[in-house]
Amino acid sequence: MTTQSPNDPDVAVETGSQVPPAEPVTRQPEPDVEPESRWHRAFREIATGNAIISVLAVLLALLVGAIMIAFTDERVQEASVYFFARPGDTFIAIWESVSGAYSAFFQGSIYNFRRPDFATGIRPLTETLTFATPLIAAGLGVALAFRVGMFNIGGRGQMLMASAAAGWVAFSFDLPWGVHMLVALLAGLLAGALWAGIAGLLKARTGAHEVIVTIMLNYVALYLVTWMLRTPGLLQAPGSNNPKTPPMKDTAIFPELLGPQYNLHFGFILAIAAVVLVWWILDRSALGFQFRAVGENPNAARVAGINVKSMYVYAMLISGALIGLAGVSQVLGTVTTGFSSGIDAGIGFDAITVALLGRSTPWGVLAAGILFGAFKAGGFAMQAAEGVPIDIVLVVQSLIVLFIAAPPLVRAIFRLPAPGSGPRRAAPTTTKEVTAK
Structure with a gap:
């Protein structure tokens, strides 16, 4: 013997009762990932990688080194005495101090434009490679x-x-x-x-x-x-x-x-x-x-x-x-x-x-060794040409290690995304079914 439910349509017809229609079930659609272009994907991979942290750590250390060079330069100190009277003199002295120091660094480690020919001008690069060899x-x-x-x-x-x-x-x-x-x-x-x-x-x-x-x-x-x-x-x-x-x-x-x-x-x-x-x-x-x-x-x-x-x-x-x-x-x-x-x-x-x-990594060590070889070769040139203390070069090297040891700090300064962060997801849309009466 089969028992039929009162909600069965056949039973409803026999009894004359009207069964209300079942309420529709609304499913929340899954949020879709916005399509990411090739360039955005490449930029995200670079920004979240470890290599960019090393590059930015070097840049930050050079920036701090520039500040130290400016503060220790006698011309900047003399111009800062009458800063409020002629502020332009102080900024010019800062620019001459920093640009002169880093120009001497380049000419002492990469290429010396003051030499008459290429053979003698390229000698600083060979000195950099010589210092880099044991490093x-x-x-x-x-x-x-x-x-x-x-x-x-x-x-x-x-x-x-x-x-x-x-x-x-x-x-x-x-x-x-x-x-x-x-x-x-x-x-x-x-x-x-x-x-x-x-x-x-x-x-x-x-x-x-x-x-x-x-x-x-x-x-x-x-x-x-x-x-x-x-x-x-x-x-x-x-x-x-x-x-x-x-x-x-x-x-x-x-x-x-x-x-x-x-x-x-x-x-x-x-x-x-x-x-x-x-x-x-x-x-x-x-x-x-x-x-x-x-x-x-x-x-x-x-x-x-x-x-x-x-x-x-x-x-x-x-x-x-x-x-x-x-x-x-x-x-x-x-x-x-x-x-x-x-x-x-x-x-x-x-x-x-x-x-x-x-x-x-082997190739990273090769690049880092050449960079530190340049610091050694260029540091002596900075000291000889501009009177910059060689200790500032050592401070820059130490700051590089400091910034590399603190990746969150570097990411916060340059507003880089955290590692493992994916593309943004689209906001979910809510749908509502309307039943005609």
Whole structure:
């Protein structure tokens, strides 16, 4: 027996009752995404990327540097005394001070328009590349450690050990040209790799933090090299009481790339080759995939079957070899007349800044290294031509790191969208059905 509902139309006809029509159901339409043009999409990707933060950080640091240059200039200070009487003099003095300083910076690091010919005018660029050579190599070492989740700040010690090994081979042995240079280069790379490998091995086996270990190894390397420089028969020049090595033999020195009138040497080619090698390791090799996996999440990498401890050791060995290349470039390319314990010239710590500015990518490190090489070459020109204190250049470098470490600040100043923000959605429209009576 089937039971019919009173709302059934057949029942309604039999009983003569009228059933009201069912109310229509209104569905809220999903908000649609406004179509985004190709140019808007490209601009959004650039504005939310990391590269734009590095560029804007440099611009902000240069702006702050301009303010400091103006405040420390004597002409600006003299004109500001009667600012309310003749304000134009102050603004002219500010413009002359800042433009003169940055013009001297350009002519000291890129091209000197005051030189009579192109060959001498381009010399500042070659000086920039010469200063950039060890920065690029050391920055690559720090950047590779960053990608594996490690903080290698032992660049000074690794450079000192690499310099000592390469220098000892360079002035102690008599080998044919080419072979002597290659043996000295390999000795420096091996020394830097082993010195950094100590930190990697301790982290892998005992869990020791690489920051503490590399800091302590810096001091160990410094005092060890200082002792060897004061000990006859090791690194000290024979018949000398100064803590300095003998000059490197000609068969071990890096060849000049552009002739004797320039300081650019073969070390720059090795630095470029190191950039390509690190790029291939990180982006094209299985080892690089494991490096990046450990850097992203070591626990997940361990679950996936990656030997995390071995990756720490391998990463520090390669990182130390790259930083060792910076030390070898100093000994065999720049300071060929002998070196002392200050051969690192602060490059080991500047490499951290280069790696941060380059976002720990090989090509970014290359650009950052050239930029900081320009700071070094142009800073001396600013000091000589305009009397700008060299400390201002160091402040600009520090401000670059500060702004890179605070991306929200840079985005807020330039009103950039936050990362991951997509295109705007259209406002939802409300529809209403009307039933005819």
